[in-house]
Amino acid sequence: MAEEMSRKPYVREMTSEWIFRHPRYVRYMTREFSCLFIGAWTLMLVCALARLSEGPEAWAAFLAGLKSPLIVAFHVVALAFAVYHSVTWFNLTPKALPLQLGEQFVPDGVISGAHFGAWAVLSIAILYLAGAF
Amino acid sequence: MGERTLELEVLRYNPETDSEPRFQRYTVTCREEWVVLDALNHIKETIDPTLTYRWSCHMAVCGSCGMMINKEPKLACKAFIRSYKGVVRVEPLAHFPIERDLVTVIDDFMDKLKRVRPYLIPKQVKAVADGEYLQTPAELNKFKQYSMCINCMLCYAACPEYGLIPKYVGPAAIALAHRYNQDSRDGGRDQRQQEIAATEGAWECSFVGACSEVCPEHVDPAGAIQQVKIKSTVDWYTEHLMPWLKK
Amino acid sequence: MAISNKPIVWGPFAAGGTLTAFLTPVLILLTLLAALGHAPDLLAYDRLQAFAGHWLAKLAIAGTVFLSLWSAAHRLRITCCDLGIRADILVATIVYAVALAGTGASVLYLLRI
Numbered sequence: 438m439a440e441e442m443s444r445k446p447y448v449r450e451m452t453s454e455w456i457f458r459h460p461r462y463v464r465y466m467t468r469e470f471s472c473l474f475i476g477a478w479t480l481m482l483v484c485a486l487a488r489l490s491e492g493p494e495a496w497a498a499f500l501a502g503l504k505s506p507l508i509v510a511f512h513v514v515a516l517a518f519a520v521y522h523s524v525t526w527f528n529l530t531p532k533a534l535p536l537q538l539g540e541q542f543v544p545d546g547v548i549s550g551a552h553f554g555a556w557a558v559l560s561i562a563i564l565y566l567a568g569a570f
Numbered sequence: 571m572g573e574r575t576l577e578l579e580v581l582r583y584n585p586e587t588d589s590e591p592r593f594q595r596y597t598v599t600c601r602e603e604w605v606v607l608d609a610l611n612h613i614k615e616t617i618d619p620t621l622t623y624r625w626s627c628h629m630a631v632c633g634s635c636g637m638m639i640n641k642e643p644k645l646a647c648k649a650f651i652r653s654y655k656g657v658v659r660v661e662p663l664a665h666f667p668i669e670r671d672l673v674t675v676i677d678d679f680m681d682k683l684k685r686v687r688p689y690l691i692p693k694q695v696k697a698v699a700d701g702e703y704l705q706t707p708a709e710l711n712k713f714k715q716y717s718m719c720i721n722c723m724l725c726y727a728a729c730p731e732y733g734l735i736p737k738y739v740g741p742a743a744i745a746l747a748h749r750y751n752q753d754s755r756d757g758g759r760d761q762r763q764q765e766i767a768a769t770e771g772a773w774e775c776s777f778v779g780a781c782s783e784v785c786p787e788h789v790d791p792a793g794a795i796q797q798v799k800i801k802s803t804v805d806w807y808t809e810h811l812m813p814w815l816k817k
Numbered sequence: 818m819a820i821s822n823k824p825i826v827w828g829p830f831a832a833g834g835t836l837t838a839f840l841t842p843v844l845i846l847l848t849l850l851a852a853l854g855h856a857p858d859l860l861a862y863d864r865l866q867a868f869a870g871h872w873l874a875k876l877a878i879a880g881t882v883f884l885s886l887w888s889a890a891h892r893l894r895i896t897c898c899d900l901g902i903r904a905d906i907l908v909a910t911i912v913y914a915v916a917l918a919g920t921g922a923s924v925l926y927l928l929r930i
Contacts, residue, residue: 442586443585443586444585444669445585445586446585446667446668446669446675447583447585447590447591447667447668448667448668449591449664449667449668451665451733451734451901452901453900453901455730455733456730456899458641458642459641459642459780461778461779461780461783462730462778462780465778465779465780466896466899469776469892469895469896469899470896471892472888472889472890472892472893472896473889473893475837475841475885475888475889476885476886476889476890476893478841478844478845478848479841479882479885479886479889479919480886480919481848482844482882482885482923483882483919483922483923483926485848486869486878486882486922486923486926486927486930487922487926489862489865489866489869489926489930490926490927490929490930493862496862496865496866497862500851500856500860503848503851503852504851504852504853504854505852508852509849509852509853512845512848512849512852513849515845516842516845516846516849519837519841519842519845520842522834522837522838522841523837523838523839523841523842526834526835526838527838529777529779529796532779532782532790532792532793532796533793533796533797533799533800534797534800535793535797537708537711537712539708540706540707540708540711541711542711552838555839556838556839559839559840559843560842560843560846563840563843563844563847564843564846564847564857566859567847567857567858567859567860568857568858568859569846569847569850569857569858730899731899734898734899734901735898763820764818764819764820765818767820767821768818768819768820768821769818769821769823770818771818771821773821773823773827776895776899799827799831800831802820802824803824803827803828803831805824806820806822806824806825806828807824807828
């Protein structure tokens with residue numbers, strides 16, 4: 438039957454509601470938003486370098502300026518986001534860098550685990566060398 | 571096993587009469603062990619023969635019956651009604667134009683599949699008399715999971731980047747290109763790079779990972795795409811910083 | 818379609834993402850301790866100035882600042898796209914400029930330490 442059908446495809450508009458369509462998209466946006474806090478903290482690091490380069494009084498003023506509830510709150514939130522970035526990054530590493538030994542691939546958990554282990558060792562080493570404990 | 575009364579809200583669209591889609595509610599008496607596809611078939615057979623949708627194997631191997639079930643891309647033949655409480659919303663696969671009811675326009679996907687040259691392009695063509703291309707189990711395992719794609723397009727529906735950027739080549743097509751790139755018998759990577767290492771290729775991906783989560787065959791297209799990015803990046807820096815190195 | 822030059826911006830992003838994953842949390846912890854009044858010994862002026870005085874440390878700090886700012890900038894660019902902001906070239910210019918400015922500033926300050 439050669440009757441021509443009239444086609445009129447309907448294109449659905451893409452709005453930002455996709456973010457709330459499923460928890461995985463909320464988790465993704467949370468991970469992405471970590472960049473704001475990591476970026477902000479790094480800019481604070483640049484300010485710290487500026488004060489350090491200006492001498493002991495400027496540096497003392499900088500350290501004193503850190504001791505405010507707002508700055509503490511920022512640090513706590515930034516730390517949470519930074520840790521979330523680390524956890525998501527190391528969990529995704531085996532997907533991006535699969536390792537084949539012989540016929541099989543090294544299990545994802547081993548690759549992630551090695552990263553988490555190195556992260557822990559490095560962090561403790563830095564805390565120790567910095568004299569935090 | 572007993573019966574259950576299921577409320578289905580299905581997005582309808584008739585291109586010949588409608589200016590936009592609208593929801594239609596059906597009350598279906600189902601068996602408890604049914605999948606959503608069974609409910610749709612029951613509607614079509616006994617309530618509303620105009621309901622239009624794609625399906626074939628009813629066993630999650632053909633990839634035909636992909637649709638949004640409560641906003642999640644699923645194969646209708648794999649969506650058990652016992653997993654759902656209350657009204658079940660059925661819509662066509664997201665990020666594709668609607669042809670009619672639950673049928674989407676898949677031309678874009680078919681075109682992208684072709685563009686990535688999803689076939690072996692041997693490094694050295696062997697004459698038949700020279701025998702088969704030999705491959706070890708290890709070499710097979712390098713690409714096997716990426717060969718399991720059933721082209722169901724759930725990954726495209728799950729991918730927000732494809733929804734935002736229709737030109738994006740997309741998860742399944744890039745994973746398929748990766749399948750051939752990883753095949754020891756193949757020598758066509760340079761040709762496929764023109765498609766998958768282009769801006770609309772792997773670079774539109776932001777590693778949301780939704781594609782791999784919804785994939786019914788555990789292909790892990792997200793992993794494939796990241797591997798493409800890393801290889802392409804190594805290639806780019808090698809070419810630009812050490813041009814004297816021959817490939 | 819032609820092969821993209823995206824690796825120019827993605828390479829540092831991936832390197833920065835890895836670096837910040839390993840390093841940033843513990844560094845935030847150090848300044849958090851300072852904010853709580855228990856600044857670690859390294860943050861005393863003499864020790865920190867001695868540490869940052871070494872050219873190797875300057876290089877490491879500058880590299881850390883660059884990669885951290887760049888990966889944050891790139892991610893922010895992607896996030897803007899995800900939120901439906903279509904002016905990608907404008908967003909990219911702003912975020913990468915901030916990253917490079919921050920890096921430049923840190924190099925200047927490090928040279929003065």
